Structures are given as C-alpha cells and as structure tokens.
Amino acid sequence: MSAAETTTQAAVTLQAEGSVARRQTWSRASRWILLVATLLGLVVLVILGIDNAIVGIPSLDWDFLSNYPSRFAERAGIRSSILGSVWVLVFTVILAIPVAVGAAVWMEEFAPQNAILTTVRLNIANLAGVPSIIYGILGLAVFVRLMELGPSILAGALTLALMILPMTVITSVEAISQVPPSIREGSLALGATRWQTVWNHVLPGAMPGILTGTILAVARAAGETAALIMIGAFTFIAFDPSLSFGGLFDSFTTLPIQVYNWTIRPQPEFRANAAAGIIVLMVAVIGLNALALVVRDRLRRN
Amino acid sequence: MALAGPPDGSDLADALRKRPLRRPGENLIVVALVLCAAVSIATTFAIIYVLFSDAIGFFREISFWHFFNPGNEWQTLFDPRSFGVWELVLGTVNVTLWSMVIALPLGLAAAVYLSEYAHVQTRRFLKPLLELLAGVPTVVYAYFALTFISDDVLLPLLGGNVSFFNSLSASIMLGVMILPIIASVSEDAMASVPRDLREAAYGLGATRLEVAFRVVFPAAISGIMAAILLAIARVIGETMIVAVAAGSTPNLSLSPLESIQTMTGYMLQVALGDAARGTTDYTSLFAVGALLFLMTFVLNVAAQIIVRRFREAYE
Amino acid sequence: MSIRVRATTPTDDQAREALRGKPAAEHKPSQNVAKPEGELAFSISDLSLWYSGKQALTRVGLDIPRKKVTALIGPSGCGKSTLIRCLNRMNDLIPGVTIEGNVTYRNADIYGSDVDPVEVRRRIGMVFQKPNPFPKSIYDNVAFGARVNGFRGNLDDLVESSLKRAALWDEVKDDLKKSGLALSGGQQQRLCIARALANNPDVILMDEPCSALDPIATLKIEDLMRELATDYTIVVVTHNMQQAARVSDYTAFMLTDEEITGQLIEYAPTETMFTQPADQRTEDYISGRFG
Numbered sequence: 001m002s003a004a005e006t007t008t009q010a011a012v013t014l015q016a017e018g019s020v021a022r023r024q025t026w027s028r029a030s031r032w033i034l035l036v037a038t039l040l041g042l043v044v045l046v047i048l049g050i051d052n053a054i055v056g057i058p059s060l061d062w063d064f065l066s067n068y069p070s071r072f073a074e075r076a077g078i079r080s081s082i083l084g085s086v087w088v089l090v091f092t093v094i095l096a097i098p099v100a101v102g103a104a105v106w107m108e109e110f111a112p113q114n115a116i117l118t119t120v121r122l123n124i125a126n127l128a129g130v131p132s133i134i135y136g137i138l139g140l141a142v143f144v145r146l147m148e149l150g151p152s153i154l155a156g157a158l159t160l161a162l163m164i165l166p167m168t169v170i171t172s173v174e175a176i177s178q179v180p181p182s183i184r185e186g187s188l189a190l191g192a193t194r195w196q197t198v199w200n201h202v203l204p205g206a207m208p209g210i211l212t213g214t215i216l217a218v219a220r221a222a223g224e225t226a227a228l229i230m231i232g233a234f235t236f237i238a239f240d241p242s243l244s245f246g247g248l249f250d251s252f253t254t255l256p257i258q259v260y261n262w263t264i265r266p267q268p269e270f271r272a273n274a275a276a277g278i279i280v281l282m283v284a285v286i287g288l289n290a291l292a293l294v295v296r297d298r299l300r301r302n
Numbered sequence: 303m304a305l306a307g308p309p310d311g312s313d314l315a316d317a318l319r320k321r322p323l324r325r326p327g328e329n330l331i332v333v334a335l336v337l338c339a340a341v342s343i344a345t346t347f348a349i350i351y352v353l354f355s356d357a358i359g360f361f362r363e364i365s366f367w368h369f370f371n372p373g374n375e376w377q378t379l380f381d382p383r384s385f386g387v388w389e390l391v392l393g394t395v396n397v398t399l400w401s402m403v404i405a406l407p408l409g410l411a412a413a414v415y416l417s418e419y420a421h422v423q424t425r426r427f428l429k430p431l432l433e434l435l436a437g438v439p440t441v442v443y444a445y446f447a448l449t450f451i452s453d454d455v456l457l458p459l460l461g462g463n464v465s466f467f468n469s470l471s472a473s474i475m476l477g478v479m480i481l482p483i484i485a486s487v488s489e490d491a492m493a494s495v496p497r498d499l500r501e502a503a504y505g506l507g508a509t510r511l512e513v514a515f516r517v518v519f520p521a522a523i524s525g526i527m528a529a530i531l532l533a534i535a536r537v538i539g540e541t542m543i544v545a546v547a548a549g550s551t552p553n554l555s556l557s558p559l560e561s562i563q564t565m566t567g568y569m570l571q572v573a574l575g576d577a578a579r580g581t582t583d584y585t586s587l588f589a590v591g592a593l594l595f596l597m598t599f600v601l602n603v604a605a606q607i608i609v610r611r612f613r614e615a616y617e
Numbered sequence: 618m619s620i621r622v623r624a625t626t627p628t629d630d631q632a633r634e635a636l637r638g639k640p641a642a643e644h645k646p647s648q649n650v651a652k653p654e655g656e657l658a659f660s661i662s663d664l665s666l667w668y669s670g671k672q673a674l675t676r677v678g679l680d681i682p683r684k685k686v687t688a689l690i691g692p693s694g695c696g697k698s699t700l701i702r703c704l705n706r707m708n709d710l711i712p713g714v715t716i717e718g719n720v721t722y723r724n725a726d727i728y729g730s731d732v733d734p735v736e737v738r739r740r741i742g743m744v745f746q747k748p749n750p751f752p753k754s755i756y757d758n759v760a761f762g763a764r765v766n767g768f769r770g771n772l773d774d775l776v777e778s779s780l781k782r783a784a785l786w787d788e789v790k791d792d793l794k795k796s797g798l799a800l801s802g803g804q805q806q807r808l809c810i811a812r813a814l815a816n817n818p819d820v821i822l823m824d825e826p827c828s829a830l831d832p833i834a835t836l837k838i839e840d841l842m843r844e845l846a847t848d849y850t851i852v853v854v855t856h857n858m859q860q861a862a863r864v865s866d867y868t869a870f871m872l873t874d875e876e877i878t879g880q881l882i883e884y885a886p887t888e889t890m891f892t893q894p895a896d897q898r899t900e901d902y903i904s905g906r907f908g
Binding site: 023031099110224256 | 325328332334335336338341342343346348352407408411414415416428434437438439445454481507511532535541542545546566569570573574588595601606
Binding site: 516 | 705707710712735736738739742743745747749750751752753761762764765766809812813816
C-alpha cells in the first residue's frame, strides 16, 4: 500500500489542495445557496405583504371597519364579517376544546392499552389530514340539511369545531404526555383517585400546551373559507348577529369569505378592499400565532 | 365489636374491597371522556356515510365506467352533459405536479440547511418563521395568486401565452404554502439520523455538503418520502387557491399556462351555485368528494406507515 | 507557541475568564512524560479544551511516534476521548468548543489558520466506539471515502484490498451487496476499519474500538491493530488496561481529579508504564485500586 511511500516525506501540508479545495469551495458555497433557498419562500411572502400593504392601506380606515358590505367598493366595509368571524370562532372554541381535551385525557390517562386506543389514535391522525372542504360537505349534509340548522352561526361553528378537533386532540395529547409521571405517582400515592389526579395535577401541568394548541387551532379556523362556503355562508349580510340564543340561528359571513367575495369581483376597485381585508385578517392570524408563542414561553417558565 | 383502633381482619378486608359504585361521579366523568373520544370515531363514520350514500345516488344515474372513463369530458352545465371525472383528476394532478416542482427543491434545501448547516439559535428562529407560511389563510394566497402572480407578473411576462386563470399562478402559491410541510417533516427526519453516521463521514474526510447529501439525506429518505406524501395530500385537498386562480374549465392538460379545474375547484363551484338537492349536479359533489377523500386517505395512511417504519429503524 | 482560540459565544469567554484564576490554569504539566525515539506523528503541547466553557482538557503535552501503537488509558471522564478527537479535528463539529495550545502532525500545525479539516481527516482516519457503518451495502461503505474524494482507479480493487487489510474479506467477499448493518458487531467494526483504510490514511485513531464487542471479536481487532502498526500510526483510546498492555508500544495515562479535569499524569513506553510506573496514581490505576 502506498501509505508506506508517504513516510519518506519529512513534513506534510494540510492546506486544502486540488480536489479537496474544490470540494470545500462547493461545500462553503452550498451553505449560502441553501440559505437563500430557505429564505426564498419568506421573501416571496414579504414581497406580497408589501405589495398588499401598498394596495390596501389607503382603504383601511374606520369606515372600512364599521361599514356593512356594499355594491359600491368605496362604501363597502367588514363590520358584519368581523362580527361573524368572532361569533363563529367563540362557539367553535366552546364546542371543540372541551371535547378535544376530554378525548385527549381519556387517551392518555384512562384508555386501556389495546386495539381500541390504537384505532382512535389512527383515526384522529387520519382526520387531521382530511381536507377542509370535506368537513364542509359533512356540515352541509348533517348540520345544515339533516338537523335543519340552515347556513347558521351554529352550523358554521359545529363544522369548524369538527375540523379543528383532530388538531387540538393531537396537541392536547402531546401536552398531557409531557407531564412527568412522577407527578401522577405522587398524587396517586397520597390516595387521590385517577380523576382527582388528572384534574388537580395533570391538566394544570398540561395547560400551556393545550392553550397553545387551542390558539393555533383558532388561527386556523379564523382563516378557513372553503368549509364555510360549502355550508352556504357565502351571503350578503348587512346586519349584526343578535346577541341572543336566537342569534345562533342567524346566517352569517366571515372575514375570509368577504375577502374571497372581493377577490373574485371583476371590478378592479374591489381589489383594494380585498387587500385591506387581508391586512386585518393577517394581523389577526399573525397576532394569534405570536400569542401562542408567548403563552407557551410564559407558562413554561412559571 | 371493638370501637377503637384501625380495622383489622374482616373489617380491613371489607374496607379495601373494590366498590365500583363508591364514586358514581367519577364513573360518570370517565363515561363522558369516552364519549369525547367517540366523537372522533363518529366523525369518520359520518364523513364516510355522507359521502358514500349520496355518491351511490350519483352512480345510480351515471355509470361507474362513464365516471372513470378517461375519454369522457366533465361537462355539467349544458347538454349533452357528461361526467368524466378524469378531467378534474388531471386538473388536480396538474397543480400537484407544478407546486411540487416549486416546493420540493426549496423545501428540501430548507430542511438540509436547518438540520445540517444552521446554528441552534438560527434554527430556533427560522423554523417557526418558515412554519408561519403554512398558517397563512389560503384565501390570502388565493388573492395573491390571482391579483399579483397572475395579473401583475405572469401576464406582463408571458403575454398571450398564458391565460388569465392559469394553473401556474395557483401552483406557485400552493408551493409556498406546502414548503414548510416538506421542510419541517424532512428536517425532523434528518435530525433523527444518528450522530454516529455524521461523525463516520466527517472522519473519512467528507465535507459538510457531502455529509448532508451522501449520508444524512439517504438515511432520512423514508421520512422525506412521508413529507412529500403529506404535502401532496395537502395540495390535493386545497380549495381556495385553485378555485380562485386556476380557473373553472375542466381541461385534460398538464400545461401550467392553461386554465384548468381541480376536483376541489369543482366542488366549490357547485356549492356557490344552487344545485337542488337530489339532482345529479348535487350528487356529483359527493361523488367527487368521495374520490377526493379516498385519495387523501391513502396518501395520509401511506405517510403514517412510512413514518412509523422510519421511527422503528432509528429508535 | 501558537494559540488558537475559537470562542463561539461571549458566555464561553466569560466562563473561561472565570476559570483562568482557578488552579487549573496554574496546573504544572506532568514531569513524567517520556520522549519517544524516532520519527513523530503528533506533537501535542499545552493543549487545553473547553466545551461551552466547561474544561475538558488541561495543558496536555506529549509526542506520539509514527508507525507505533499508542494507547490512551484512564478512568471514564479523564479526557482521553476528547484528546483523540483533537487529533483529527472532530471536536470542531461540536458547537461551543474552545481549544488552546498546539497540535502538530508531522511538523504541520493541525489548527493552523490555513489548514483544512477535511485534509486533516483524510490523512488521519478514525474508528469510533460504536460500530457505525452507513445504512448502505458493504461495498458502498468501503467505497464512500474514495467516491467523495473523486478516486480515479479501480474501485473494486480498492474495496478488496481494504477489506483484506481489515481481515474481513474472506467473510464478506460473496456478499458485498449486503447491507453493512447486517453484519455482526465485530464484523461491523472491521468494516469501519476497512472503510478508514480505503482512504489510504497515515494515522488511524481508534476511540474505544472494542467496547461494544465480545471477547473474541475484541481479540480479532487487537491482532489487526498490531498488524496495521507496521504501516500505520495507531492511537487507541481504551478503558481496558490489559488491552493497552497487549497492543500498544506507548501508553499515556490521563486522569480527572477534584481540581483538574483531563490532565496527563504519565506517558511512557508501555512496558515501563506497566512495570515501573513513576507516579503513584498511575500505579494505583493499573493495579486496579480505582477507576
């Protein structure tokens, strides 16, 4: 072997030469190439954001926020769609979160380790991948038609609740599984029942994770359009939802639907309205994402 | 009977005996929790029932063969009406193809960068930022695809070669949307490749680039495959972007410059119109929906199986 | 003396400042360090290392002869693995590492500013504690180094000669397409040695190469080490004193005590070390009184 030949040389140089130098040049260049590729998507988003701000900001004033939709672009506003969004989301959370946390608690704390649990797990993982438009069809067939709720706030909230359920169950399961077993053992050893242990120790420990997951799910539901159009929420609404039990059965519109409505109008004036609506929507969505990060960090530290 | 002292003998045995009804409240709670978990199972059954019961109604009027025959058009608006779903499926394949052409190189590059090159702090900062791309409401991407990508960029650039509604503008935005899915899931797979393998390669005089692409990447390939399947499932099910920007003309074409219609695009179109219950238009919604559901179901299950195998290989 | 400081974060600097005043910095390097005869492979002087400000080596200095087997022994946590990883700059890959002092390989400063770590690792191969074949075929494992290096020559011959050198050829010659992971632990480790040999290195570093192997596989690797020492410089980290006594020409004993992390206690020809240790702590260790 030629290892023997090199021994005659007195000293060696360790500078990169020849093929190694070439390979190292590529390797160093690859760092920047890959970084540029990583940032490209974000750069596109920033460019779109700036373009959108230029188009949308001139329309974004108090009138825009407080007016109902209109046939005339300059008079149209997002009052009913913001109220509709808030109303639907509030009921979505009320309907989805207790069920999601309950399911997660059962799966992590009470369920027997058998085929049933495996089935439930697989089922939830699959539901998380079902397209939102399919949830819309489900809502249309079951809530709107079968239960005769019509395209109402309640039907919308039920549809969105089913849509965000798998995602919130998954994040809640994760949060609960991260509570150290020693806490459970400590509580059980003091004679607490399983439910007392869960209620007093496990759930408080899992709270940051559950809350973070909930906020992210709300962000997702806040931007959902297709499922709500499926149930028939693409309508002209020029009134505030009523703050009563009966209000649950009112028809509604939401901010993303309003943006969609303006986007597909052929008249160019409406483009500015859509852009302004997007600014409001993005502020809400980014705000919710940021809030989720803050909540997780704050509560984790405590 | 003794009144003082701890119970012993039969008293103790009695005190320790299991009494299923001692805490009825607690049992009720457990029942409630089981019901919560059952909601998810019920949802699945409801989806399957709703889709397939109306789809069966559809297939009573339109034959299976007619539906899946690649020679038939999708022409539901005027006579002679024709329900060849192949045109819609190809529309979906069209946007999937082009969005993957855009997202795959960028997403994998991002995964390699985050896993093999980036500092811990850089990764901690960059990854959530990248994941924000998946959190942008799709109606926002839809607006950008139509007004910015198509109207402001593609039309001036390509002129008459591209139609106003085109698959490319939708595909570009779909690509941006799924970029974080590919990047994030692939990065997880690469991060779980054992450190040993990297050290072995560095020890043999490999550069960072060679370690990344000749060792880590092949070792994580099944995780990367799963990421791609999940991303495809997401594209196939996405509605708003394609409904707004890709057009509404079923078209047997894989060209990115033409106007097409996807399965989801058709479904939204039916929902926006007012198809009367029981008509073929109405039931076709469920037939297309059932097909869409099956496609995403297969992709998701395949991705889960691959991920599970991959975990077993390295944990 | 050339000094190389690679501080990655201010906290590392601060932590090192804090450590400077402590006895570690005033530590006098050991007097019981032999000067090997003949040509040298490595010359290490005054080498200290910190992982994120935590000291792992303290002013280590020794010379490692060419074409001999040098063993690094000592109880766990003594810094022997850290030291061997300084010799081919594997420590560079750990974030937050700081290295001071001087390591030369045949008169070339390994940590010189114009030195390329890839060149270093190409000449100075490494075999790790746990056998770590790539999840590829046996053939592809051995050919990996040659392929990344753009080897122009007969790859089949190189794979064959490397596997023969590593005493693995007869066992795998009919199965070169089989996955490297399908081999037994001892075979995997010899595959890793073959993989390193295929790069035509000058030095082979072995970081506890037998710790995951059974006694028979261990003996095979030890025989191989003796045989390879005719052509290669071998540095081996081991926690097994008998192994050091069996295979090595020189032995370095390292220790971490209450005050000083990763210090060199004694370095001598193996026979001298095991028959007449100069330091009481060496004697205690090799006679099994601690560690």
